[in-house]
Amino acid sequence: MAAFPAKAPTLQKTGALKYVKRYWTLYLLLLLPIAYFALFRYFPMQYIQLAFKKYMIMIDGVKVNVWQMPWVDPWFDHFKTAFANKDFWNALKNTLILNGLDLVVGFPAPILLALLLNELTFKKFKRVTQTIAYMPHFLSWVIIYGLALQLFAPSTGLVNDLIRALGGGGIDFLNNKTWWVFTYVILGVWQSIGWNTIIYLAAITGISPELYEAAAVDGAGRFRKMWHVTLPGIRPTIVVLLIMQIGRIVGGDFDRPFAMTNKLVTDVSTVIPIFTYNYGILANKYGLATAVGLFQSVVCVIFLLASNKLAEKFGERGIW
Amino acid sequence: MKRTISILLIVALFAVLLAACDGEPAATSNDPTATPPVTSTAPTAPPPTLLDELGLDTDLKFTETRSITVEVFDRGQDAGKTKPEDSYYSKWIQEQVLATHHIDVTFTPIDRWGEADLIGPLLAGGDAPDVCVTYNKGAIDQYAAQGGVVELAQYLDTDDYKGLLPNLFSLLTEDNIFWDQNTDGSLYSLEGRLMNPQRINTFVREDWLTALNLTAPTNIDEFEAMLVAFKEGAATLLGSDAARMVPFSTSYDVGWRIDHLAASFVPSSAVTNDKEFYTTGFDDRHLQRANYKEAVRKLNDWYNKGLVWKDFALYPAGDTTEDDMIKSGYVGSFIHNWDYPYRSGLDGIQGALQTVKPDAAFIAVESFKDDAGNYTKFLSGPVDRKIFFPSSNEEVTASFLYLDWMATFENYNFLQIGNEGVVHEKQADGSVKVIAATNEEIQNSQYNIDYTITMNGLSLATPEATAGSIAFGYGGIDSRLISIAFAASINDGHLGRNPRFGALEAESGMDTVLKEKRDALLDQSVVASVADFDSVWDAGWADYLASGGQAIIDSRIAKWEELYGSATQLP
Structure with a gap:
């Protein structure tokens, strides 16, 4: 292990090269993540061209790469095709609704749980509760849907069996469009709530205990401390995560709606990633798929920048 | 003795059918026992x-x-x-x-x-x-x-x-x-090459018919009455599991699972008219056929009467929930691949069912007649x-x-029947009896069709040997059931021919998109309330047509007219 000097020399004095040479071990460590991003994030970006090109495998018997594929005419043809498709607009609407509900219901849930966990005085119970709450995060959506079927299927689900045993008529959790959205959102909260509390709990531990002591001296009870000390203490974290979540409002998961969907609810479950999969990947229209993906990314960046600006306007630091 | 007679009968039946398959070119497309024209010329040795x-x-x-x-x-x-x-x-x-x-x-x-x-x-x-x-x-x-x-x-x-x-x-x-x-x-x-034209069958629980003193349904009204009898007789048939009763089962793939029912609603004139038949033949579940909606309306009616499995739409392809339900003995009837309950012999559905209830059996029935009084079934051409x-x-x-x-x-031949004594036993008449191998010589698919990609279906040296072997091909399953299924599956069958449209631009990339729309349309129409059925169907059908379905029909009509002019029959 290289020894670090007590005081780092400035760039002006020794030059960038010398600086890098001196800390080469640190730069070496950086290589791996840089390679990851270069290989899996930046290199594939060359295929963005497909949004404006005609996908071909061979031209005149010669295999071609993405640079050699012909441009479509007009250049926005794939976008035109996508925007003329009513399924695209339906998918966009569904994406906004499901992500919006996730934002409204799913975003505050881990904050509440973190606040509650923070109030637990019995440490062992707190740890066990936290661990149990994390667990669903490690389950794939295919498994979660399998569990959901066992619980919520109309004729054989455990929950419906219970409702019927209590004299009810059963609920179509998975095969009624409205109930499906409800189940989708609730399962999303269940799956992610524990994992998402980690960052808030970490932020809470960073709050100075003196603030709580001062609040206690001022006569604040638990709720007041939570409201006037804990929440303001984690506000920067909340704002950063909120900005990032808003940035994903048009994006979102593929596996969750894909695993949970069925033919009775496709009107509300087909989100943009599924539209892209059906129309682009399965129907072999890679140009269209890339155009929709690009549209999605651009809108996400706009939302991200706008929400960041808004946060700054209200006196928060934002994410830059 | 009874068993011997039934085996002899099935061998004779299969032999007639398969011998016909090796015969001269068929004049029309409507004979399922005839194979399409063979125009092969003997290749000469390469220079x-x-x-x-x-x-x-x-x-x-x-x-x-x-x-x-x-x-x-x-x-x-x-x-x-x-x-x-x-x-x-x-x-x-x-x-x-x-x-x-x-x-x-x-x-x-x-x-x-x-x-x-x-x-x-x-x-x-x-x-x-x-x-x-x-x-x-x-x-x-x-x-x-x-x-x-x-x-x-x-x-x-x-x-x-x-x-x-x-x-x-x-x-x-x-x-x-x-x-x-x-x-x-x-x-x-x-x-x-598809060696045998069998495609789909309608199966009902024979032992339930006997228990309720019913005969096998021969028309749609009798079939519906049978479903109602199953539902009302649930306590008799299933005892403490009566709540699990499913008179008619289907899956998310409704199109496949109502095939015989749907075919009976298509006007016979739309089947015999080649132009109409092939220009509305894009969808392999026959959704575009005339009057298809009425078949779905019938299923919707059954669903709303509580005669259809309520959870059918929730389970994706490959899920075994429905099979498990059938194996457990809760299902009274279903439409599926012609030999579905008998596949894998005693390890399959029929075998498992017999374990639960020794006299239980699924038998193929013909219950859906079209307007000409035929049990019309759509069979594919000899292609796979x-x-x-x-x-x-x-x-x-x-x-x-x-x-x-x-x-x-x-x-x-070796891939289909494997080693003698391990995968099959030779019979005196040249046919083979399949043994379900459990060692490394196990066949992952029946007759190893996954390896024999140039053909699907058993084909031995002679039609008689093939016929005899199919009868023995479902280790441990009563050959009477197979014989009935084999015959029912092609009776009044309409064999597909090749309209030679080739690749059409309107169909390019539409398979997946329209398949998704079709399945959603069918599933949603089945579960709609009776009052909402028309609006749900009409909206879904309009969407299907607007999303490419109509363009495909139009394109096929244009191609037909280009190839065959004003003729309504294939040459």
Whole structure:
């Protein structure tokens, strides 16, 4: 292990090269993540061209790469095709609704749980509760849907069996469009709530205990401390995560709606990633798929920048 | 004695049907026991110059060993199944092909139930095997348009090259080889041969009929009355499990699972009129046929009367929940593949059911008559899986020779029936009785159809031997049930022919999109309230047509008129 000097020399004095040479071990460590991003994030970006090109495998018997594929005419043809498709607009609407509900219901849930966990005085119970709450995060959506079927299927689900045993008529959790959205959102909260509390709990531990002591001296009870000390203490974290979540409002998961969907609810479950999969990947229209993906990314960046600006306007630091 | 008679009967029946399949060309398309015209000509031996050019000696061995990859369907490794790319049979094929042609074969497993969706991305990524096989003809057409598939007519339409492939031409015949030829003469896929035309059957619980003193339903009213009787008799039939009663079961794939019911609602004039039949024939579930809506309305009515499994739409393809329910004895009737409950012999549905209730049996019935009084069923032509070579294939001749090897009787015969004493027992009449092998020689698919990609269905040396063997092909299952299913499946069947439309632009890439819309339309229409049925159907149907369905019908009509003018029948 290289020894670090007590005081780092400035760039002006020794030059960038010398600086890098001196800390080469640190730069070496950086290589791996840089390679990851270069290989899996930046290199594939060359295929963005497909949004404006005609996908071909061979031209005149010669295999071609993405640079050699012909441009479509007009250049926005794939976008035109996508925007003329009513399924695209339906998918966009569904994406906004499901992500919006996730934002409204799913975003505050881990904050509440973190606040509650923070109030637990019995440490062992707190740890066990936290661990149990994390667990669903490690389950794939295919498994979660399998569990959901066992619980919520109309004729054989455990929950419906219970409702019927209590004299009810059963609920179509998975095969009624409205109930499906409800189940989708609730399962999303269940799956992610524990994992998402980690960052808030970490932020809470960073709050100075003196603030709580001062609040206690001022006569604040638990709720007041939570409201006037804990929440303001984690506000920067909340704002950063909120900005990032808003940035994903048009994006979102593929596996969750894909695993949970069925033919009775496709009107509300087909989100943009599924539209892209059906129309682009399965129907072999890679140009269209890339155009929709690009549209999605651009809108996400706009939302991200706008929400960041808004946060700054209200006196928060934002994410830059 | 009864058993012997029934076996004799089934052998006789099959022999008649299969012998007819090997007969002269059929004059019309409506006889399911007749095979479409065979126009194969005997290939002549390839000239030495061609052999030199291709690097082959006179025994059709490559002078330098060539390597190819071949797709094989993977059905998972449950119930003792082996890895298809590394099994007793894959190794046998590899050894034999290497010895016969000096071709080194590597198998690439592709999920059987996802293959239609997987083949596209594999082609796009340049990872598709040299020899590909799929049911997804649309994907082949699309990739062909993008230059991603080898054009085959340039080889197969030359007499010299045909001489290399005598077995392939003999088994597939020129009809299957050129079935997919486009009107401009280009050809991108071969059609594997479907040996038996059986497709779908309607099954009911025979023991329940007996218990409720009912006869097998012969029309739709009797069928519905039977479903009601099953529901009302649940306590008698299932005792404490009465709440689990499902009089009629279906899956999310409603189109497949109401096939016979739907066919009976299609006017007979729309079936006998070739122009109408083929211009509305894009959807393999027959959604575009006239009056299809009324068949779905009937299922919707049954659903709302509580006669249909309520959870049917929730389980995806490959899920075993419905099978488990049938095995447990909760299901009274269903429509499915012609031999579905008998597959895998005693390890399958019928076998499991007998374990739960020894006298339980599913029997095939014919209950759905059309307006002409026939039990019309839509049967496909003698075509099955489509074989093609992606443009990444650099060993086209080796790939063709592999197919020719696979189309050779001795080779597919061994793959179909395996070793004597392990996979089959020879009978005195030349037929074979399949033994369900549980060791490494287990067949992952019936008759190893996943390896014998040039054909689907048993084919022994003579039609009589094949007939006798099919009767024995479902280890431990009562041959009477198989005999009835075999006959019912093709009675009044309408065999598909080839309208020779070739690849149509309007159909390009639409398979998946329209399949999704079709399934959603059907599922949502079935569960709609009776009052809402029309509005749900009409909205979904309008969406289907607007999303490409109408353009496909129009395009087919235009092509028909281009090819056949004002004629309403195929020549």
